[in-house]
Amino acid sequence: xxxxxxxxxxxxxxxxxxxxxxxxxxxxxxxxxxxxxxxxxxxxxxxxxxxxxxxxxxxxxxxxxxxxxxxxxxxxxxxxxxxxxxxxxxxxxxxxxx
Numbered sequence: 001x002x003x004x005x006x007x008x009x010x011x012x013x014x015x016x017x018x019x020x021x022x023x024x025x026x027x028x029x030x031x032x033x034x035x036x037x038x039x040x041x042x043x044x045x046x047x048x049x050x051x052x053x054x055x056x057x058x059x060x061x062x063x064x065x066x067x068x069x070x071x072x073x074x075x076x077x078x079x080x081x082x083x084x085x086x087x088x089x090x091x092x093x094x095x096x097x098x
Contacts, residue, residue, distance in 0.1 A: 016081035018054040020090035022066040022074075025050030029068040029094060033057055059083050066092040 022029045022045040031052040033041040040062075045052040054064070061080045067073040071094035081087060 014059060014083045015055065016057045016059055016084065017086040018057065018062070018064055018079065018081070018090050019086065019088045020052060020064070020092065021045070021050040022052055022068075023050050023091070023093045027068045027071065027094065029066050029071075031092070032065045032067075034063040034065060035060055057081060059085070064090050064092065066094060068094055070097055071095060072097050 018033060020031075022031055025045060026047045028047075029045055029050075031043050031045060031054060032039050033054045035058075041054045041057055043052045043054050045066075052066075059082050061078050064076045064079060065073055074092040074094050076090060076092065079087060079090065
């Protein structure tokens, strides 16, 4: 079996950014940008503040999610980003798993 690498490139001039916080902070969460069924970007929030940044996103519609072991995943509604747009205040709160 041979694997073929797949490269995704986005011109930096048009790339969008999403910023926010994942709470509670310091639980080892990961934030994700999801387009369709593909995770296109991920970031580790700052353990001291919960702040995260998802960079270099192509203009389009995304869901933003966060997950951590022992917590239920958190998910936003659809977020549509334009060329060079920076969307701030995309905050996610993780709840303890039952």
